[in-house]
Amino acid sequence: MNAVTPVLEVDELVRHFTTKDFLGREVHRVRAVDGVSFTVAPGETLGLVGESGSGKSTTGRLVLRLDDPTEGRIRFEGQDITHLNAAQLLAVRRKMQVVFQDPFSSLNPRMRVGDAVAEPLKSHRILKTAAERHERVAQLFQRVGLDPRFAERFPHQFSGGQRQRIGIARALAVSPRLIVADEPITALDVSIQAQIVNLFMDLQQELGMAYLFIAHDLAMVRFLCHRVAVMLRGRIVEMATTEQLFAHPRHPYTQALISAMPIPDPDRELARQRIFYEAVTPPREARLAEVEKGHWVLA
Ligand SMILES: Nc1ncnc2c1ncn2[C@@H]1O[C@H](COP(=O)(O)OP(=O)(O)OP(=O)(O)O)[C@@H](O)[C@H]1O
Ligand SMILES: [Mg+2]
Numbered sequence: 001m002n003a004v005t006p007v008l009e010v011d012e013l014v015r016h017f018t019t020k021d022f023l024g025r026e027v028h029r030v031r032a033v034d035g036v037s038f039t040v041a042p043g044e045t046l047g048l049v050g051e052s053g054s055g056k057s058t059t060g061r062l063v064l065r066l067d068d069p070t071e072g073r074i075r076f077e078g079q080d081i082t083h084l085n086a087a088q089l090l091a092v093r094r095k096m097q098v099v100f101q102d103p104f105s106s107l108n109p110r111m112r113v114g115d116a117v118a119e120p121l122k123s124h125r126i127l128k129t130a131a132e133r134h135e136r137v138a139q140l141f142q143r144v145g146l147d148p149r150f151a152e153r154f155p156h157q158f159s160g161g162q163r164q165r166i167g168i169a170r171a172l173a174v175s176p177r178l179i180v181a182d183e184p185i186t187a188l189d190v191s192i193q194a195q196i197v198n199l200f201m202d203l204q205q206e207l208g209m210a211y212l213f214i215a216h217d218l219a220m221v222r223f224l225c226h227r228v229a230v231m232l233r234g235r236i237v238e239m240a241t242t243e244q245l246f247a248h249p250r251h252p253y254t255q256a257l258i259s260a261m262p263i264p265d266p267d268r269e270l271a272r273q274r275i276f277y278e279a280v281t282p283p284r285e286a287r288l289a290e291v292e293k294g295h296w297v298l299a
Helices: 056-063 086-093 113-123 130-143 148-152 160-172 190-207 218-224 242-247 252-259 266-271
Strands: 008-020 026-040 045-050 071-076 096-099 178-182 210-214 227-232 235-241 288-292 295-298
Touching: 008 056, 026 056, 026 210, 026 235, 045 056, 045 218, 056 178, 056 210, 086 096, 096 160, 113 130, 113 148, 113 160, 130 148, 130 160, 160 190, 190 210, 190 218, 218 242, 227 242, 227 252, 235 242, 235 252, 242 252
Parallel strands: 045 210, 045 227, 096 178, 178 210
Antiparallel strands: 008 026, 008 071, 227 235, 235 295, 288 295
């Protein structure tokens, strides 16, 4: 282990989903996550990218312990949280928060948004009086770029971008050390996406929390993430610093993803060569090998 304890360590994580017939016999098994290992350092952003169904959200849910792994281990700030029960998880949940793609579905439509943001402060008994919570909510609203007077309103009175700001304020309320963000800008207008990405970056600079950032848009990942892990069919096929990954992608799947990115320069865009890769399930015996310092490729 490094001198600094990682905020998150995931070790050979596995989650299989099985469907059974009416006799209880297993008929189908989805290897959603099939032996995934990575770490996230304090204050670091690790991007998780890959095609739809590659196991990104399942990985996020396992890390948050919203789902139980079939195998493997999850450590948070050095503590093994793989098998903690609901009561034991409470203390961990305070330090590990989530921002979802669609904040609307996670906000109670009948609750004023200020109360929604104050709720974790109350349930974790961080601030005991309503006046203190009110004050903190106003600060949080300001911090995410919302008028504190909006706290009195209901979710439907906001735009998508504003709702995502509310979702971020709610995650920030308890001062977490890790935020798992699952496609937090995918549902937003393109014009709003950059604002929200910038907000994530500013908040990290100021507050120093780590992010596990699940995303589709590679341009955004390149801009936001310190390191990137590329997932394919439940496995990580490549993991590297952002510079390494975009300068020297090694796995053909990563090369195909990067070659599909539009280039903002029209001349270079015209000359851009697409690399196609027929996705195949990585062989079970394949292991990540370090090809240069900090750059791992499944082979
Ligand atoms: N509760 C579940 N029951 C059965 N199968 C599931 C369940 N949750 C996920 N899966 C399957 O596991 C695989 C991985 O799904 P997951 O949602 O993690 O992918 P993803 O990478 O987040 O995809 P997307 O980019 O579309 O969000 C998929 O094949 C999915 O159908
Ligand atoms: Mg997903």
